[in-house]
Amino acid sequence: MAIEKSLLEQLKERRDQRLVGGGKERIAKIHAKGSITARERFDGLFDDGTFQEWGLHVEHNCHDFGMEKKFMPGDGVITGVGQVDGRPVAGFSQDFTVGGGALGQRHSQKICDVMDYAANCGLPFVAINDSGGARIQEGVDALSGYGQVFYRNVELSGLVPQIAVIAGSCAGGAAYSPALMDFLIMTRKNASMFICGPQVIKAATGVDTTMDEIGSAAANAAISGNVHFVAEDDQHALELVQELLSYLPSNNLDNPPHHPIEDISMVPDTSIDDLVPADAKGALDMEAVIQRIVDDGRFLQVHLEFAKNILVGFARIDGVVVGIIANQPMVKAGTIDIDASDKASRFIRFCNAFNIPLVTLVDVPGFLPGVQQEQGGIIRHGAKMLFAYCAATVPKITVITRKAYGGAYLAMCSRDMRADVVFAWPTAEIAVMGAEGAINVLYRRELEAAEDKQAKRAELVKEYHDRFASPYMAASRGMITDIIQPSMTRASISLALRNTLRKSETRPPKKHGLIPL
Incomplete structure (x- = not known):
């Protein structure tokens, strides 16, 4: 029996409504900042036509503070599986146009579902973070959602590679999920990651600071070491994810994607x-x-x-x-x-x-x-x-x-x-300490008694190297395979x-x- 036309029209209408996230006006604001949307980020990450979305029709689970009247497509996060260079990769991309990408119960459940799938199928996991944090209206349920995500980050650790992209705000408890992952990539503009912002630090300690000092890509990459890669923009961040994945196996049971050449050149360089x-x-x-x-x-x-x-x-x-x-x-x-x-x-x-x-x-x-x-x-x-x-x-x-x-x-x-x-x-020196320090211990009296101390020092440095630091000495004891x-x-x-x-x-x-x- 043919499907009723009205059902197909309803399906199309619902899909179209959800695919625009928080609406064209909010999308325009994202573009005006020089960023791209959650869906555009996945479009740039995955091979064309390979993304299968999970939970497109999920909606929020909050009925307090007027939330029951808000339409929040996908509950502010896009999840699913796509292919990167022909290899399946699971992930999520938070949608700032929908409720500021804030995490609630169903938002976190979508993330956890796809993380469980990544664990069971041995797929790398990519998390694109752009969120205002926990959804206040959902109270402890939102906190529980973060806990569920953290637990799965640890479950996936050492099982499949985990890559986090910080493409927008990532504040407070939200920063701990990326911190539990293997590699963090952060865009230089329009992104921040911190536990306590400047106002909280000022109120708690009296110290004035700025977001650039504590939460910028530069601070996280060069000072705290929280971030592994800094990207110039969203597209560059996605290219870094793709390049990083090109060196990694899909899971801990696979070998890396080696492409060994047949003949090794033994020509000296x-x-x-x-x-x-x-x-x-x-x-x-x-x-x-x-x-x-x-x-x-x-x-x-x-x-x-x-x-x-x-x-x-x-x-x-x-x-x-x-x-x-x-x-x-x-x-x-x-x-x-x-x-x-x-x-x-x-x-x-x-x-x-x-x-x-x-x-x-x-x-x-x-x-x-x-x-x-x-x-x-x-x-x-x-x-x-x-x-x-x-x-x-x-x-x-x-x-x-x-x-x-x-x-x-x-x-x-x-x-x-x-x-x-x-x-x-042949230039190697393997020893307890460098020659200059060692001769002051081993040859102090000879050095003090020498008339030409500079010449004697040079002589002793050579003697020390030959007797105690030469690579041939280490090789003679089986500590070097070859020189x-x-x-x-x-x-x-x-x-x-x-x-x-x-x-x-x-x-x-x-x-x-x-x-x-």
């Missing part, structure tokens, strides 16, 4: 040799080294603006996806401080959870000395790196380029941290990766380790 400063005290630009090692020089840096003395990010080496951790001697001489420890540890643990091999490039003089660092807990924070590397069971390839001193040498995935392969350049020319770094890493991709390592059964948080 002499341009890397040129990057090494002639003066051993000169700073090596590790970012330039990375660009020579990875395919097409493409390195997707994570936490670009935060703790710049260490670099982390994703790349491919001859088609194999890797996570790279590298000291950056151009900043703070490459020392490891509190923020660098946190940045590296979190990235290492993510890569391990999702089967991404780790490549570590070492040029580290030690942990950053100072009263502030000691009182701030550098011991506890530095221990996170040791824990993260030791707990990682993915392939681990380490290259010691120059300095590798003291505990920082261990923290950068030495052989003792179960690195599978450790290469060293390679810098020009062979890319080829050596690539070959080592191919040889370790099938690595399978188990650990003693336990609920979980206790990382020093």
